[in-house]
Amino acid sequence: xxxxxxxxxxxxxxxxxxxxxxxxxxxxxxxxxxxxxxxxxxxxxxxxxxxxxxxxxxxxxxxxxxxxxxxxxxxxxxxxxxxxxxxxxxxxxxxxxxxxxxxxxxxxxxxxxxxxxxxxxxxxxxxxxxxxxxxxxxxxxxxxxxxxxxxxxxxxxxxxxxxxxxxxxxxxxxxxxxxxxxxxxxxxxxxxxxxxxxxxxxxxxxxxxxxxxxxxxxxxxxxxxxxxxxxxxxxxxxxxxxxxxxxxxxxxxxxxxxxxxxxxxxxxxxxxxxxxxxx
Amino acid sequence: xxxxxxxxxxxxxxxxxxxxxxxxxxxxxxxxxxxxxxxxxxxxxxxxxxxxxxxxxxxxxxxxxxxxxxxxxxxxxxxxxxxxxxxxxxxxxxxxxxxxxxxxxxxxxxxxxxxxxxxxxxxxxxxxxxxxxxxxxxxxxxxxxxxxxxxxxxxxxxxxxxxxxxxxxxxxxxxxxxxxxxxxxxxxxxxxxxxxxxxxxxxxxxxxxxxxxxxxxxxxxxxxxxxxxxxxxxxxxxxxxxxxxxxxxxxxxxxxxxxxxxxxxxxxxxxxxxxxxxxx
Amino acid sequence: xxxxxxxxxxxxxxxxxxxxxxxxxxxxxxxxxxxxxxxxxxxxxxxxxxxxxxxxxxxxxxxxxxxxxxxxxxxxxxxxxxxxxxxxxxxxxxxxxxxxxxxxxxxxxxxxxxxxxxxxxxxxxxxxxxxxxxxxxxxxxxxxxxxxxxxxxxxxxxxxxxxxxxxxxxxxxxxxxxxxxxxxxxxxxxxxxxxxxxxxxxxxxxxxxxxxxxxxxxxxxxxxxxxxxxxxxxxxxxxxxxxxxxxxxxxxxxxxxxxxxxxxxxxxxx
Numbered sequence: 001x002x003x004x005x006x007x008x009x010x011x012x013x014x015x016x017x018x019x020x021x022x023x024x025x026x027x028x029x030x031x032x033x034x035x036x037x038x039x040x041x042x043x044x045x046x047x048x049x050x051x052x053x054x055x056x057x058x059x060x061x062x063x064x065x066x067x068x069x070x071x072x073x074x075x076x077x078x079x080x081x082x083x084x085x086x087x088x089x090x091x092x093x094x095x096x097x098x099x100x101x102x103x104x105x106x107x108x109x110x111x112x113x114x115x116x117x118x119x120x121x122x123x124x125x126x127x128x129x130x131x132x133x134x135x136x137x138x139x140x141x142x143x144x145x146x147x148x149x150x151x152x153x154x155x156x157x158x159x160x161x162x163x164x165x166x167x168x169x170x171x172x173x174x175x176x177x178x179x180x181x182x183x184x185x186x187x188x189x190x191x192x193x194x195x196x197x198x199x200x201x202x203x204x205x206x207x208x209x210x211x212x213x214x215x216x217x218x219x220x221x222x223x224x225x226x227x228x229x230x231x232x233x234x235x236x237x238x239x240x241x242x243x244x245x246x247x248x249x250x251x252x253x254x255x256x257x258x259x260x261x262x263x264x265x266x267x268x269x270x271x272x273x274x275x276x277x278x279x
Numbered sequence: 280x281x282x283x284x285x286x287x288x289x290x291x292x293x294x295x296x297x298x299x300x301x302x303x304x305x306x307x308x309x310x311x312x313x314x315x316x317x318x319x320x321x322x323x324x325x326x327x328x329x330x331x332x333x334x335x336x337x338x339x340x341x342x343x344x345x346x347x348x349x350x351x352x353x354x355x356x357x358x359x360x361x362x363x364x365x366x367x368x369x370x371x372x373x374x375x376x377x378x379x380x381x382x383x384x385x386x387x388x389x390x391x392x393x394x395x396x397x398x399x400x401x402x403x404x405x406x407x408x409x410x411x412x413x414x415x416x417x418x419x420x421x422x423x424x425x426x427x428x429x430x431x432x433x434x435x436x437x438x439x440x441x442x443x444x445x446x447x448x449x450x451x452x453x454x455x456x457x458x459x460x461x462x463x464x465x466x467x468x469x470x471x472x473x474x475x476x477x478x479x480x481x482x483x484x485x486x487x488x489x490x491x492x493x494x495x496x497x498x499x500x501x502x503x504x505x506x507x508x509x510x511x512x513x514x515x516x517x518x519x520x521x522x523x524x525x526x527x528x529x530x531x532x533x534x535x536x537x538x539x540x541x542x543x544x545x546x547x548x549x550x551x552x553x554x555x556x557x558x559x
Numbered sequence: 560x561x562x563x564x565x566x567x568x569x570x571x572x573x574x575x576x577x578x579x580x581x582x583x584x585x586x587x588x589x590x591x592x593x594x595x596x597x598x599x600x601x602x603x604x605x606x607x608x609x610x611x612x613x614x615x616x617x618x619x620x621x622x623x624x625x626x627x628x629x630x631x632x633x634x635x636x637x638x639x640x641x642x643x644x645x646x647x648x649x650x651x652x653x654x655x656x657x658x659x660x661x662x663x664x665x666x667x668x669x670x671x672x673x674x675x676x677x678x679x680x681x682x683x684x685x686x687x688x689x690x691x692x693x694x695x696x697x698x699x700x701x702x703x704x705x706x707x708x709x710x711x712x713x714x715x716x717x718x719x720x721x722x723x724x725x726x727x728x729x730x731x732x733x734x735x736x737x738x739x740x741x742x743x744x745x746x747x748x749x750x751x752x753x754x755x756x757x758x759x760x761x762x763x764x765x766x767x768x769x770x771x772x773x774x775x776x777x778x779x780x781x782x783x784x785x786x787x788x789x790x791x792x793x794x795x796x797x798x799x800x801x802x803x804x805x806x807x808x809x810x811x812x813x814x815x816x817x818x819x820x821x822x823x824x825x826x827x828x829x
Binding site for chain 1: 733734736737738739740741742743744746747750751752755756758759
Binding site for chain 2: 592593595596597599600601603604605608609612615616619639640643646647682683685686687688690691694695698699700701703704705708774775777778781782791795807810811814815
């Protein structure tokens, strides 16, 4: 469904962030993108919806080359691609409902959106999504009145409001505590399976990724260095991706998926250490 | 934000509406009566204000030619014909600006210290605050009229005017800045047994100095712009020349003066940005 | 190296010697500049006028007290005009400054040429005092309130425009990115991601400018642009200082009231 061919990005500063990435993501597949800070993970997912302009290569979504379109056509392409951000990227002074409905902006005209005249089905869908993420009573709260986890749930609801075919998820858990991180990851992956969505999830936490995704792709210095199922990640492949480090994972009880906080603590400790600072 | 209030009647009603697909954002003012009263009074004001304006359209149409002539004159400003007057006027404006800013800032510092509630006793505070209020209420031009009446025509009245206005402006901002300083260093220096002056010098001054410099430069800019105006009432500077040229419809000269003012303001802004970076 | 050995005693200085000299030289140059300025001013001053300045001041104040309250009633209409000049002028200015700020802000400007144009308009408007605008407009549209409103508007464009475009440049970029990613159009992104972020600043700036404009509007009458300044000018020309004092008291009251209103509004929006 999503095909990247020879995708490269060189920034104006001369840094080569992505080098000749070729990758295919079939419909409904949840894929994790791992790699050290500065490996080009963020650049890659931003090239897919052209928040960052790729220097070379093509991004084809369902037969449409996104790198070739502009203006209204680009916006039509973007509305099929939902995006979830590390810092939630909510408009904090708008209410939760307005934030969720802003996912429909590409479907309604300017004046309708300006006067907040969204069609009834959109409003019902927004409420359904808020119920699904557990925030249906918060719809009138302002964005800045929410906790981090709640903000990310609103961010997820906004992305799904677009009725996307593909989700781009940029470090969804980097600003959250370990327990909330797990809840958010589980929510994203469950929703993807329910709605048969493909997803590309940028993530630092390898152990967390392994538990929830179908496929893992490793980037290092802008190059693709690993592509396989989560089970194929071995200390050797991790060294390929992140560099030399003792990758042995202490026995952890995180496998049983329980919701108690105790489970989250060893998970956090099990995070690879050699990955550099959080962004 | 009414945090974690139990779902009230209004909230559950909104939720029920949401299930029917009806949603409107919460109004800024919750109470409908207040909302209507506010809208009605704004509407009423617009009507009343409109009634008070009597535009003489015939006169406006007549003046359009002059308006166009004025705009055109910006393309061919005349720096030469009245070059001598422009040069003297600008020189006077600039000297008035510098002198009045220096005097004003120097006088504003004690007033500002006195007007900061956290370092001054109440009587001093009230006295300094009333100086500030007096200086800030009246526009430079009004003060200039009074000083011209007292000192006669000439740049001295202008300098005194601008210095007086500078005191109110600087002292108020300085006092607010001092009131916002961190308490800990103030207490720490006081605890060493320092005298009041030593205390101000070591605890207060380092905290407010960068902002004081920034504000002085900003005020320099304002004083220059004002110095171009107070000449209208005889307080020196470029204003008199500008006034004459406008009254004679000599727009080419007016445009030249205005362009010079704009250029000088731009330069001073650029320079003050540079100095501010340098003193940080 | 602020620690210097002098003999056996270490001496602490705030600055290195060379820097210290440069510092002193700077102060001296500044002092000389000031003295030169002062000499120039003193040259153009008729000091004889100053000998009786204290008497002049005393007699001025003497003639101002008590104010002539009998004219208060006739000043109400000019006062109302003054408030209208300030309010309508501010509204007009904001109306023009608002789009201009979006053209001038680096992150929302559609084209560098438009940005340069917007910045030029803003700096021209800011550099020129409302009174000068009023003088010009009186010769163009004729004396009266209308000229005053336009003068206030022209001056406000630059002030509001500058502060607003700085506020736009300081917004968080991530919500803008997020809404662009949903496929929203340019104007939708402005309305949903930029506007909510600058709204409090916008309200604060507008009220602040209105407050300043009330003060400025009191003087526009001096050049014939309507408002209470006309009466003040007439009283000054007639040397009727008791009437001038009444005008002053009214201006003072209006300014205090407007400051109170603007403080209330700013408190409500923040």
